[in-house]
Amino acid sequence: AQTVTQSQPEMSVQEAETVTLSCTYDTSESDYYLFWYKQPPSRQMILVIRQEAYKQQNATENRFSVNFQKAAKSFSLKISDSQLGDAAMYFCAYNNQGGKLIFGQGTELSVKP
Amino acid sequence: SAVISQKPSRDICQRGTSLTIQCQVDSQVTMMFWYRQQPGQSLTLIATANQGSEATYESGFVIDKFPISRPNLTFSTLTVSNMSPEDSSIYLCSVEGGEFGGSTSVYEQYFGPGTRLTVT
Numbered sequence: 001a002q003t004v005t006q007s008q009p010e011m012s013v014q015e016a017e018t019v020t021l022s023c024t025y026d027t028s029e030s031d032y033y034l035f036w037y038k039q040p041p042s043r044q045m046i047l048v049i050r051q052e053a054y055k056q057q058n059a060t061e062n063r064f065s066v067n068f069q070k071a072a073k074s075f076s077l078k079i080s081d082s083q084l085g086d087a088a089m090y091f092c093a094y095n096n097q098g099g100k101l102i103f104g105q106g107t108e109l110s111v112k113p
Numbered sequence: 114s115a116v117i118s119q120k121p122s123r124d125i126c127q128r129g130t131s132l133t134i135q136c137q138v139d140s141q142v143t144m145m146f147w148y149r150q151q152p153g154q155s156l157t158l159i160a161t162a163n164q165g166s167e168a169t170y171e172s173g174f175v176i177d178k179f180p181i182s183r184p185n186l187t188f189s190t191l192t193v194s195n196m197s198p199e200d201s202s203i204y205l206c207s208v209e210g211g212e213f214g215g216s217t218s219v220y221e222q223y224f225g226p227g228t229r230l231t232v233t
Binding site: 100 | 144209220
């Protein structure tokens with residue numbers, strides 16, 4: 001069975017600095033999709049970024065980028081120029097094209113002014 | 114992306130009662146998903162609801178406890194039956210992104226705002 005692990009329950013970053021959130025996963029599949037979701041206190045789940053396993057190039061969305069290491073089954077999220085509005089719970093998620101999203105335990109990010 | 118609404122946004126219920134949560138999407142979708150997020154925890158899929166067929170439940174979730182309806186392509190309900198305090202959670206519905214954004218959005222999901230349920 002596929003699993004997703006986020007080993008950092010909490011992270012903190014200074015405003016305008018850069019922070020990296022870690023995620024590892026376990027799968028025997030070769031074709032799958034990875035995502036980072038943000039859940040602020042409003043509890044709305046917001047898609048931050050996606051990565052297709054067949055793509056070697058790391059995905060980037062404005063201040064958010066990923067470091068996808070397929071062989072190591074690692075999928076970290078880098079947030080540059082952190083802003084107060086980035087404070088939230090961040091979830092890493094996996095989909096093997098079966099419809100079901102499998103989530104990690106989450107990392108709570110705080111941003112210090 | 115989709116506009117998804119849920120009702121109620123929150124509720125406080127007594128044990129032994131049932132609550133029905135509604136999920137409405139602004140476009141027709143094939144699949145709708147229901148997730149549970151227990152306090153301080155991650156999201157776990159309860160079931161997948163396709164219009165015109167029985168919902169498919171994940172291991173650990175049963176239809177008697179979480180009956181689901183899918184009467185049309187824009188609406189679904191999840192009922193939490195015979196509630197106990199352990200059912201206190203956020204319940205979220207979602208839809209598959211490929212139905213809105215085409216091939217560049219497949220396998221991602223868009224979520225409703227969630228229903229916060231407290232059982233006393």
